[in-house]
Structures are given as structure tokens and as C-alpha cells.
Amino acid sequence: MGNSRASRLLHSLEGVAYWGAAAPVLARLPAGLGYRLACRRGDWLSRHQAAKRAELARNLREMLGDELSRTAVQQVTRDWFRFASCDAVDMMRLRHGARPLRRLVEIRGREHLEAALAGGKGAILCSAHFGSYDSGFSVLHASGFPVTSIGRWQYKYTASLSSAERRFWDRVYRPVRRQRARPNIEPWPGRFEVAALAAAALRANEVVTICIDAPPLDSDQARAVEVPFLGRRARLLPGVVTLAQVSGAPVLMGFVYRSADYSHQVLEISAPVPVEGEPTAAFQRCAAEVNAAIRKSPAQWNYWPSPVDLASLGLISPERAPAPSPRLPASVR
Amino acid sequence: METVIKDYISRELVQDPKLLPLADDASLMESGILDSLSLLRLVVFLEERFGITVGDADLLPDNFASVNAICAYLRAREPGRQAATHG
Numbered sequence: 578m579g580n581s582r583a584s585r586l587l588h589s590l591e592g593v594a595y596w597g598a599a600a601p602v603l604a605r606l607p608a609g610l611g612y613r614l615a616c617r618r619g620d621w622l623s624r625h626q627a628a629k630r631a632e633l634a635r636n637l638r639e640m641l642g643d644e645l646s647r648t649a650v651q652q653v654t655r656d657w658f659r660f661a662s663c664d665a666v667d668m669m670r671l672r673h674g675a676r677p678l679r680r681l682v683e684i685r686g687r688e689h690l691e692a693a694l695a696g697g698k699g700a701i702l703c704s705a706h707f708g709s710y711d712s713g714f715s716v717l718h719a720s721g722f723p724v725t726s727i728g729r730w731q732y733k734y735t736a737s738l739s740s741a742e743r744r745f746w747d748r749v750y751r752p753v754r755r756q757r758a759r760p761n762i763e764p765w766p767g768r769f770e771v772a773a774l775a776a777a778a779l780r781a782n783e784v785v786t787i788c789i790d791a792p793p794l795d796s797d798q799a800r801a802v803e804v805p806f807l808g809r810r811a812r813l814l815p816g817v818v819t820l821a822q823v824s825g826a827p828v829l830m831g832f833v834y835r836s837a838d839y840s841h842q843v844l845e846i847s848a849p850v851p852v853e854g855e856p857t858a859a860f861q862r863c864a865a866e867v868n869a870a871i872r873k874s875p876a877q878w879n880y881w882p883s884p885v886d887l888a889s890l891g892l893i894s895p896e897r898a899p900a901p902s903p904r905l906p907a908s909v910r
Numbered sequence: 911m912e913t914v915i916k917d918y919i920s921r922e923l924v925q926d927p928k929l930l931p932l933a934d935d936a937s938l939m940e941s942g943i944l945d946s947l948s949l950l951r952l953v954v955f956l957e958e959r960f961g962i963t964v965g966d967a968d969l970l971p972d973n974f975a976s977v978n979a980i981c982a983y984l985r986a987r988e989p990g991r992q993a994a995t996h997g
Binding site for chain 2: 764767768769770771772773774775776777799800816819820823824
């Protein structure tokens with residue numbers, strides 16, 4: 578118990594030191610060197626966070642076991658920690674404007690987004706907690722597409738964080754927040770205006786991003802639907818489809834993939850996904866795209882080592898999820 | 911106005927028939943009739959039916975708490991409409 582608390586404290590301190598001091602320095606180095614050093618930190622984390630590494634490998638084997646060899650599981654696990662460290666460098670590169678990161682992120686499929694916006698009803702970019710999605714959306718915004726995101730800043734809702742920690746993470750995320758058309762539209766229990774605010778952004782012909790793989794809050798469980806996901810059935814919120822059907826905005830899928838050199842990334846934007854018809858069936862098509870992205874590059878999915886999130890999604894048994902414990906924001910890996 | 915709004919909510923948004931008939935002062939949020947997405951549907955309906963635009967600042971729970979609250983909000987927005995509807 579004492580050891581676990583000490584190790585959590587150590588991890589927390591290391592995270593603050595990395596995000597607050599090391600990553601900003603790495604972000605100022607030549608990209609190749611900065612991201613290589615970030616990978617070293619990822620390797621160090623992978624060695625020292627044995628429980629997290631084991632959980633990650635176990636979940637990969639359970640859900641993608643038939644597709645991944647033992648060696649592949651090890652490689653995906655290692656890359657998960659590397660990508661997590663690289664995500665911090667992405668965010669820090671945004672501190673001095675978007676140009677330093679824009680040079681490293683290629684946007685593919687922007688013609689789909691331009692065509693969607695030409696319809697005048699905005700566009701919904703449907704994504705997942707996958708890769709460096711927050712920074713990717715910032716690059717998109719800085720490339721001339723007004724972006725607003727639906728999503729919670731986790732640090733605001735993690736009860737165990739002190740006010741100093743909240744201020745710290747608020748500062749960390751500031752560069753991302755700057756590269757948005759409007760403040761994040763943050764769903765929380767009892768907040769009824771979320772979809773209407775998103776519709777207002779769409780009416781202004783903006784791009785609204787939604788990560789559809791978030792575990793539903795307790796208060797939203799009644800609205801969740803079961804869809805095939807990673808060989809199981811996940812409980813997800815199909816709000817993206819209702820928003821599209823009511824607003825008339827097309828839904829495009831968008832995923833940020835990190836290249837083998839770790840420093841370059843590609844934001845791939847798809848053609849519109851059909852969202853007509855019965856909402857659950859339409860939502861299954863969106864979930865299938867997320868599923869395909871995760872299978873294509875499994876190391877980029879944030880939730881692998883989090884039994885609490887995976888249990889909330891219905892992907893693993895609730896008995897495997899420990900009671901919620903103090904943790905860093907979900908996107909801080 | 912009350913009838914039009916109540917008909918729409920009863921027909922399109924109420925999932926549980928036990929909540930019908932809908933009272934003018936019934937809480938739409940506490941009863942679970944309105945959530946984020948059904949509020950959006952309602953707003954789109956009100957905008958189309960009454961020719962108004964509901965701004966971000968007006969998306970307050972108080973304005974949509976019940977049929978009565980919605981009508982009060984619409985009357986406050988469109989003073990001329992009250993006379994047309996009741997006059």
C-alpha cells in the first residue's frame with residue numbers, strides 16, 4: 578500500500594517534470610532529435626511502470642490476440658509509451674504558434690473537408706482518443722479550418738487533483754485551447770446545452786470534432802448503445818449521429834497517425850460517412866471506422882492500459898477494474 | 911403556443927408513455943424528457959416553427975424547464991407574437 582502510494586507519487590512527479598520542464602525543451606530541439614529523446618523517456622517509462630505495461634499487454638492480447646504475435650504485442654506496448662511521450666512534445670511545439678507542429682503534420686483528405694464545408698452546414702470530424710488527436714485538431718484549425726471540440730478537459734473533473742495541479746494542467750493545455758474557434762464544449766452531468774452549442778458552431782459553418790470512444794458517464798448510460806468493437810461489444814454514445822441528422826452536417830472520420838520516425842504525423846480525413854437511417858445502425862458505421870483505425874495502429878489508442886475506462890466501455894469485465902484512483906488526465910499518458 | 915409545443919414534445923421527445931399527458935408545468939429535465947440531444951431537436955423545432963434564432967446565451971435550463979417556461983421564454987423573445995397568438 579505504502580509502496581503503491583510512493584510509486585504513484587513518483588510517477589506523478591516524473592509526469593509533472595516531463596510535461597513541465599523536459600518536453601518544452603525537447604520541443605525546441607530539431608524534430609528528429611527531440612522526438613528521439615521523447616522515445617527514450619517512453620522506453621524508461623515502459624521499464625519502470627511494470628503494472629501498467631502488463632495491463633496494456635494483457636488487454637492487447639485479450640482483444641487483438643488473434644491478430645498480434647507475442648513480439649507484436651511487445652512492440653505495440655513499447656510504442657504506446659513512446660507515443661505518449663511524443664504527444665507531450667507535440668503539445669509543447671504548439672506553445673510558440675502552430676507553425677512548428679504544422680511542419681510535421683500532413684493533412685490528407687482536406688478536399689473532403691472543403692467539400693463538406695461548401696455545403697454550408699459545417700462538418701463533424703468524428704475521431705477517437707487516438708494518437709495526438711488534440712494537437713492534430715489544433716493543426717487543422719491553424720490550417721484554416723475553424724475547429725471547435727466537444728470534450729472534457731479531464732483535469733477539471735479529476736476530484737483528487739489539487740488546485741495547483743489543476744493550474745499546472747490548465748497551463749499545459751493552453752496552447753491547444755488557443756488553436757480552437759471556440760472554447761471546448763464540455764459535456765458534464767446536467768449540462769443540457771451541449772448539442773445545441775455544437776449545432777451553433779455547425780451553423781456557423783465550422784468544424785466540430787467529437788471523439789466517440791469515450792466511456793459514457795453514469796448519467797449517460799441510458800443513452801449508450803452497444804456496437805461491435807474490437808471483437809466485443811462496446812457501450813458508446815451515438816450522439817454524433819443525432820447531431821448530424823438534426824443539423825444536416827456531414828460526418829467525416831479523422832485520425833492522426835504517427836510515422837515510423839516518430840516525429841512526422843498524418844491527419845487522415847475520410848470522405849463523409851453515411852449517417853442516414855436508424856441512428857444505431859448509422860453509428861455502427863462510425864464505430865467501425867474507429868475500430869479499423871485502432872487495428873491499423875493499435876499503439877495509438879489511449880485506453881489500452883486503463884481497466885476503469887475499458888470496463889466502462891464494456892470491453893472487459895467490471896471486476897477487473899479497480900476502484901477509481903487518483904490519476905493524471907486521460908490524455909496525459 | 912402551449913398546445914403546439916406540448917404536441918411536439920409529446921409526439922417527438924417523450925420516450926415513456928407513462929409521462930403522458932404532459933402537464934404544462936411538468937419538469938422536462940427531471941423527468942428525463944429533455945437531454946442534450948432532445949433539447950437540440952426542440953430548439954430546431956422552435957426556431958423553424960416560430961421564426962426565431964435561439965442564441966448560445968439563451969440555452970439555459972430555466973428557459974426549457976417546462977412547457978410553461980418555454981412559452982415564457984418565447985413570449986419574452988417575441989413580444990409581438992403574444993398579441994398575434996392570443997389576440
